[in-house]
Structures are given as C-alpha cells and as structure tokens.
Amino acid sequence: MPESAISPKLLNHLRYAKTIHGKIGARVKATGDHPDNLAWITVLMHKGADFTGSFPKEFFISHEIEYLELRADYVEELHGLDWDEFMVRTEKYHNIKEVAELERLLGKWLDDLGDLQPAGNIQHPAR
Secondary structure, eight states: OOOOSSOHHHHHHHHHOOSGGGOEEEEEOOOSSOTTSEEEEEEEEEEEEEOSSSSOEEEEEEEEEEEEEEOTTOOHHHHTTOOGGGEEEEEEEEEEOOHHHHHHHHTTTOSOGGGOEEGGGTTOTTO
C-alpha cells in the first residue's frame, strides 16, 4: 500500500476523535472572484457502528470535504460565530472512500498536504 501524503497522526485523528474536533483542515486561498476572502477546507470521517457484539465496533464509511468561503470583512471578534451573512459559498464532496481520492481532491486547494492540521487549530468559524 503506498504511503499517504496525509500524516498517520492526522488520519488517526480523523478515525478516533469523538467530537467535531475530529475534523482536520487548513486555511486556503479563496477560489472565487475575490482572492482576499477567507477560506478553509475541512475533512471529516463518517463512521458507523456495529452493536451486535458485547462492545460496539466502529467502522469506516467515507470521508467528506467541505470548502467554506467567507467575505473578507468577517472578523470573529466583531461578529462572533454568526457568520452566515458573510458566507460567499460552500462546496461539499461526499462519499470519498479511498485515501488516494481524498488526497487528489485536497490537491485542488493545497500544494502540500502537510499543511493539514486538527480543525481546532485553523481558526475555522464553525469550530
């Protein structure tokens, strides 16, 4: 199996985190008409659970990527987490089964997948 460009530590963060902070992501350049806008990508892992045994067993279902772009005039300290009026656009990519496909899609925004980190560290407004 080829080595992933996403660090094993971050892949484990996706797999084993139990809260929204299980997301990973990065600040990225806005891809729309206004390059000064604020933009992020986040990745989360959808999991299922099998409750037929003595202990529930979690299993991987798929990954999801979300791109979020806000107007450049959004400032969290002034506007708080009520950022809906500042949203320019969002894109979601669902049902990503393979890490290679995840990496290919992330390449749309990131030249270096080493820029990914836990979403709690990227100043994402939905944290």
